[in-house]
Amino acid sequence: MNERIRAREVRLIDENGEMMGVMPPGRALDIARDRNLDLVEVSPNAVPPVCKLMDYGRFKYEQAKKENEARKNQKTITLKEIRMRPRTDDHDIEVKTRKIQEFLAEGDKVRVSVQFRGPDMRHPDIGRKLLDGIAEELKGMATIERSPMMEGRMMSMIVSRAPGWEPPKKQAAPSTEKSTTDQQAPPAVPESQLPTEHDTVPQQATSNAPQNSDVTETLQQTETLQQ
Numbered sequence: 001m002n003e004r005i006r007a008r009e010v011r012l013i014d015e016n017g018e019m020m021g022v023m024p025p026g027r028a029l030d031i032a033r034d035r036n037l038d039l040v041e042v043s044p045n046a047v048p049p050v051c052k053l054m055d056y057g058r059f060k061y062e063q064a065k066k067e068n069e070a071r072k073n074q075k076t077i078t079l080k081e082i083r084m085r086p087r088t089d090d091h092d093i094e095v096k097t098r099k100i101q102e103f104l105a106e107g108d109k110v111r112v113s114v115q116f117r118g119p120d121m122r123h124p125d126i127g128r129k130l131l132d133g134i135a136e137e138l139k140g141m142a143t144i145e146r147s148p149m150m151e152g153r154m155m156s157m158i159v160s161r162a163p164g165w166e167p168p169k170k171q172a173a174p175s176t177e178k179s180t181t182d183q184q185a186p187p188a189v190p191e192s193q194l195p196t197e198h199d200t201v202p203q204q205a206t207s208n209a210p211q212n213s214d215v216t217e218t219l220q221q222t223e224t225l226q227q
Helices: 025-034 056-073 090-105 118-122 124-137 197-226
Strands: 010-013 019-023 038-043 050-054 079-084 109-115 142-151 154-161
Touching: 010 025, 019 025, 025 038, 025 050, 038 056, 050 056, 079 090, 090 109, 090 124, 090 154, 109 124, 118 124, 124 142, 124 154
Parallel strands: 010 050, 079 109
Antiparallel strands: 010 019, 038 050, 109 154, 142 154
16 A cells, blocks of 8 residues: 555556556555545556555445444354153143244254153154154244254254244233223212211210219218218
8 A cells, every 4th residue: 555565557546436547656656645545556466456546544444334234234043952852742842842933033043852862762763753743843934954863862953944934923911000090089088977076075975984983883882881
């Protein structure tokens, strides 16, 4: 770039992509400085080498920006694995099949494996039948990238999301909470039914009445004894 270009002659292209001809690099550099641009060698293996006038700093900035945008749009595909046994019950198979669907909905690939132990090694057909059944359940949702294959004590297949398949959207559960405006206030008690001071006085008098009668009776007994 600029003074580092050592070729005797260069083919110059201006900032608009127009061909300016073959010339010594010194002259091309003078043109670049007059336009406040850089002289960048874009094709060093050509004869003569091809140089272009550009704002190199802005070029690097835009290039980095494009790379960042490309990384944002990239989806990292991971390989998940679901394992089961030849004699896994139907309920567990249904649960694991739903989990495979969740992985596929996220865009991941899934290795579905059947692990054999002991006497199970003599019946690989059971594992193949199990994998074939799962593949049938995933029909339309998944593509079989690798058919069931025996590897040591494991038989596995690899599935990926089928082109055009869209997972069903989850529906939000309806809210059971009521708004404060929907809640009715308790009915107001009429003022005539509210307790007053006059309502409490008879209760106190009544509660004290037995005590006064007891005192009177005791005094009468005392006078009788004195007589």
